Amino acid sequence: QVQLEESGGGLVKPGGSLRLSCAASGFIFSDYYMTWIRQAPGRGLEWISYISGSGDTRYYADSVKGRFTIARDNAKNSLYLQMNSLRVEDTAVYYCVRDLEAFDIWGPGTMVIVSS
Amino acid sequence: SYELTQPPSVSVSPGQTARITCSGDALPKLYAYWYQQKPGQAPVLIIYKDRERPSGIPERFSGSSSGTTVSLTITGVQAEDEADYYCQSADRSGAVLFGGGTKMTVL
Numbered sequence: 001q002v003q004l005e006e007s008g009g010g011l012v013k014p015g016g017s018l019r020l021s022c023a024a025s026g027f028i029f030s031d032y033y034m035t036w037i038r039q040a041p042g043r044g045l046e047w048i049s050y051i052s053g054s055g056d057t058r059y060y061a062d063s064v065k066g067r068f069t070i071a072r073d074n075a076k077n078s079l080y081l082q083m084n085s086l087r088v089e090d091t092a093v094y095y096c097v098r099d100l101e102a103f104d105i106w107g108p109g110t111m112v113i114v115s116s
Numbered sequence: 117s118y119e120l121t122q123p124p125s126v127s128v129s130p131g132q133t134a135r136i137t138c139s140g141d142a143l144p145k146l147y148a149y150w151y152q153q154k155p156g157q158a159p160v161l162i163i164y165k166d167r168e169r170p171s172g173i174p175e176r177f178s179g180s181s182s183g184t185t186v187s188l189t190i191t192g193v194q195a196e197d198e199a200d201y202y203c204q205s206a207d208r209s210g211a212v213l214f215g216g217g218t219k220m221t222v223l
Contacts, residue, residue, distance in 0.1 A: 047213070
């Protein structure tokens with residue numbers, strides 16, 4: 001069964017850091033681009049970053065460029081999002097998503113709250 | 117900056133047809149995708165490449181495209197279709213874009 005499971009969310013102070021992880025199973029992880037998408041409370045979806053199957057290509061939304069880093073470990077079937085210099089406006093549910101042109105498989109999400 | 121524009125809400129009675137639109141200048145050149153999100157759940161892909169339906173998605177969901185507007189049509193709406201619907205595409209730089217979402221209420 002194809003599955004994605006995020007972890008690592010929590011409460012962090014503004015300016016702090018957090019690392020999200022996503023464990024993938026049920027498919028050949030290295031064959032797929034992977035993406036992080038977030039959703040602030042009561043708001044819409046916001047794409048923030050993607051990474052190619054090999055990890056060679058990465059792309060970021062302007063809102064997180066320079067602060068967030070996407071990475072993957074294909075040997076561990078895992079995707080990561082290192083989030084630094086966190087801001088209150090980064091508060092959201094963060095989804096790990098498989099990207100095969102369309103975002104076809106989503107994890108349940110992990111909540112990140114940035115608050116003093 | 118480039119945007120995808122959706123109506124904030126639509127209301128429809130059970131058994132009727134709902135149409136949700138998404139407008140964007142680049143849509144004639146780029147594919148659109150649609151996602152359904154129910155409260156407390158992750159989004160689900162329901163339409164890809166303007167009009168293709170993933171396996172397991174009911175036939176009452178369909179997509180179409182005309183110029184700068186793409187549409188999601190739900191024929192014979194059921195109570196379980198009450199959800200938020202998001203269109204998605206990309207801009208010319210490759211950045212992914214989502215519409216603001218449409219809340220569909222089944223009366």
